[in-house]
Amino acid sequence: MRLYFENRAGRISDDPAGFARLTYSAGQRSEDELRALLGHVTRLLARRADGRLLVDQRLMQPFSASEQRHMTQQWMPAAVAEGGYRYGAVLQAHDVFARLATATVTTQGRELNLTYRYFDDEPAAVQWLLTRPT
Template sequence: MSRSLYFENSHGRIWEEPEGYVRLVYHAGPREAVQFRALLTHAAQALSRHRWSRMLVDQRDMAPFNPTEQDWMTNQWLPRAVNEHGYRHGAILVAHNVFARLATTQFVMATRDLPHTYRTFESEAEALAWLVAPGGNQG
């Protein structure tokens, strides 16, 4: 089985990986609200489609989240992704942009009460090792 492209728009690309996780890759540059929300909504739907719980989020080229995006992700998208789509483990490849890293840290801290675990990584190999680890992504 090979990876398949699930969705793509001007803000990113979503892959379904044969190891049983969704890969969300953010494109560089500014974002528009409708396209941004569509990208993340499709990512959650891709999880549901396979009953997967894991996502690799590649933010390496991503611009920082703006306050509106941050609020929507924190208060609407992630709670819905966790409670309705089964999202449980997110491995984040951290952004090169320091402000994007800070925005992601704020998002992770604001959502830590959900039954969901994020870990951040510089290395894709380390992120994947954690994400697809047998026995459940502890640590």
């Protein structure tokens, strides 16, 4: 797996199996760090041109209200328009509040024709993602 970008918010990898991978880090992050991380996700999605992203939120802290607004109003529309983002396989956070914050964000994705599916098991998430059309 090739590391594409990393900061305190998380890391992005180009998975040789055939998708981009976003892994959120445990612990605190600044909103600027999250914005930088997401910007690099968009760039990797555009480079890959398959629209598939595995999102590992297992250790993630909940999104703040401001982070949720950024994701739904800025990042997700840009990731779709500029990165070709279409499919997200989400490994669910252990933290229940992080799960709730994610549900708020992904509900907005329906308006953008994004398809999300939630998993507790990584092999199942990868298998589902690889069956999505490119």
